[in-house]
Amino acid sequence: MPLPPEFTPEVICERSPREERLYTNFLEDDRMGESLFASNPWLEPPSYDKPLEWNTGKYWETTVxxxxxxxxxxxxxxxxxxxxxxxxxxxxxxxxxxxxxxxxxxxxxxxxxxxxxxxxxxxxxxxxxxxxxxxxxxxxxxxxxxxxxxxxxxxxxxxxxxxxxxxxxxxxxxxxxxxxxxxxxxxxxxxxxxxxxxxxxxxxxxxxxxxxxxxxxxxxxxxxxxxxxxxxxxxxxxxxxxxxxxxxxxxxxxxxxxxxxxxxxxxxxxxxxxxxxxxxxxxxxxxxxxxxKPWLRQQENWVLSVRPEVLASASPKLLHRMGFQAVFNGGTVEGFGLNYVKGYVGDPMAVIKQFRLAIDAGEYKRVGVLGPNTSAAEMAVDFTLRSVMSAAKTAMGDAWMK
Ligand SMILES: [Fe+2]
Known part of the structure; x- marks a missing residue:
């Protein structure tokens, strides 16, 4: 079926001249970087394909x-x-x-x-x-x-x-x-x-x-x-x-x-x-x-890279610092962590370690397409989310979902 013409790449492109775009000019604005080097040409980085120059007054020629x-x-x-x-x-x-x-x-x-x-x-x-x-x-x-x-x-x-x-x-x-x-x-x-x-x-x-x-x-x-x-x-x-x-x-x-x-x-x-x-x-x-800040993407993706041996013995504090503690606006897994937003160290409603352990064991079962024709057997699959939520509920006791 043909796309409505307004949705085709050609028409979208034609209707998106730079001056009409939403925030492109702002996002691509590098006045700060340009002014930094225009006002301070001695801060220009060296060319990495030439020998490093000395006696030119550049930023690396300094002392304590x-x-x-x-x-x-x-x-x-x-x-x-x-x-x-x-x-x-x-x-x-x-x-x-x-x-x-x-x-x-x-x-x-x-x-x-x-x-x-x-x-x-x-x-x-x-x-x-x-x-x-x-x-x-x-x-x-x-x-x-x-x-x-x-x-x-x-x-x-x-x-x-x-x-x-x-x-x-x-x-x-x-x-x-x-x-x-x-x-x-x-x-x-x-x-x-x-x-x-x-x-x-x-x-x-x-x-x-x-x-x-x-x-x-x-x-x-x-x-x-x-x-x-x-x-x-x-x-x-x-x-x-x-x-x-x-x-x-x-x-x-x-x-x-x-x-x-x-x-x-x-x-x-x-x-x-x-x-x-x-x-x-x-x-x-x-x-x-x-x-x-806990919502900013980390430089190191420890959730993927930490060794299983380190993960197994990691304290709640270390888990939190490595990003294994979801907060409302960062790090949730299948939504786990969304409904209890404090994200304090050890918060059982937001520790995502169990998902990584399930991946390591080759046993992570994600919730996928479900519908009226899903069989009872398919519904009974041991979804990892279900067991993680169940363990969190037990840990939370009366505080669950308050
Ligand atoms: Fe740095």
């Missing part, structure tokens, strides 16, 4: 704050254990440094496990590279110490409770983990392009607060020599002031992060930063764990 002509007399964040100072630093500069966020022993354990894993992933042919170094992804699968970092367990990361408080204040209770991976700066590679971690939300840029908060675990001392993370202090404010649809003017210069192993940098999702250039002969790693 205390040696930097522009920054040395400005009181940038220093490592501290005082949460009140951290709030001030996050508001003013878009980052703070947690002194001894990991104890010496905790840092040693995490670093040893990571370095071993990274080398073995090379040997196994599963290392993921980049123009600046090596990623070691999905750390939750690569050591119990990493899973416990996601839980902010103070036995593994002693500043965990403080980090949770900062995340609660920034994102609201119920935030989840966006990803947890490590990344290296390899000798004489390129710098990463300058970016903000909540760039996925563009062109929306809410000025009031970030939608993502990041933590960077300094596992080995970092400085201007080994590619300490490049940061533009205070750039989160420039981004916030520009806001959705705004433009960026001239920014101050980058610095290399200078921090001792054991420090944890907490930073605003709007802060401009990049991996620096490692000019030593030794690969150096940092680990990165970001947090976000």
């Amino acid at each position: 704050a205390r040696k930097h002509d522009y920054w040395r007399s400005i009181p940038l964040p220093q490592p501290t254990k005082d949460i009140r100072q951290m709030r001030h630093d996050l508001r003013s500069w878009g980052y703070c440094l947690i002194e001894d966020g990991m104890s010496e022993e905790q840092c040693f354990v995490l670093n040893e496990r990571l370095v071993e894993q990274a080398a073995a992933e090379h040997r196994a042919g599963v290392a993921l590279g980049s123009p600046f170094g090596q990623y070691v992804n999905t750390l939750v699968n690569k050591g119990d110490c990493f899973a416990r970092c996601i839980e902010q367990d103070p036995e593994v990361v002693q500043a965990g409770p403080l980090i949770e408080q900062l995340a609660n204040e920034t994102l609201g209770d119920g935030w989840i983990c966006y990803s947890f991976f490590a990344v290296s700066a390899d000798p004489d590679c390129y710098p990463q392009r300058i970016h903000m971690d909540q760039g996925g939300l563009m062109p929306w840029l809410p000025p009031e607060a970030p939608v993502l908060l990041n933590t960077l675990y300094v596992l080995q001392d970092v400085d201007e020599h080994n590619g300490g993370t490049l940061i533009i202090p205070g750039s989160h404010r420039a981004m916030a002031m520009a806001g959705t649809g705004g433009t960026i003017g001239v920014l101050p210069p980058t610095i290399n992060l200078e921090a001792r192993a054991g420090t944890i940098m907490v930073f605003d999702g709007r802060l401009l930063h990049a991996t620096g250039v490692n000019r030593t002969a030794k690969q150096r790693f940092v680990a990165i764990m970001a947090f976000t």
Whole structure:
């Protein structure tokens, strides 16, 4: 049967000139990116198919704050254990440094496990590279110490409770983990392009607060020599002031992060930063764990990738942080999680783990086409949803559907 002509691709196309489209101009508006580079041409990324250029004043040619002509007399964040100072630093500069966020022993354990894993992933042919170094992804699968970092367990990361408080204040209770991976700066590679971690939300840029908060675990001392993370202090404010649809003017210069192993940098999702250039002969790693609102799509899809062994022993808190806890506006499975919206840790009406276990066992039975001719035998199929709901009802008792 022919389509009504109004529904054919030709007519739809003819009736959709750019100036009449709903929000296309807004969605494709890159005035912010264009103005960033027009006002600050030194922030243009290098060409990855040519040798890296030096002595051109680009963003990767810098040093640590205390040696930097522009920054040395400005009181940038220093490592501290005082949460009140951290709030001030996050508001003013878009980052703070947690002194001894990991104890010496905790840092040693995490670093040893990571370095071993990274080398073995090379040997196994599963290392993921980049123009600046090596990623070691999905750390939750690569050591119990990493899973416990996601839980902010103070036995593994002693500043965990403080980090949770900062995340609660920034994102609201119920935030989840966006990803947890490590990344290296390899000798004489390129710098990463300058970016903000909540760039996925563009062109929306809410000025009031970030939608993502990041933590960077300094596992080995970092400085201007080994590619300490490049940061533009205070750039989160420039981004916030520009806001959705705004433009960026001239920014101050980058610095290399200078921090001792054991420090944890907490930073605003709007802060401009990049991996620096490692000019030593030794690969150096940092680990990165970001947090976000519970409805935002996570960077790592742990619901697919977490190992069954890790899933089997995961605490309610770890499940929640990995996105195994549905909330009304995110993560439901066949609607499970829709009708009980709090999504608190361990909430039995929203834990979706059982669906993943059923998939792993090859036993997931989804509700499909049902109708007046569906047989009694087909109706009696052991739908996974039915058993999950039944278990939730039992767990909820009198609170069911209230
Ligand atoms: Fe980043």
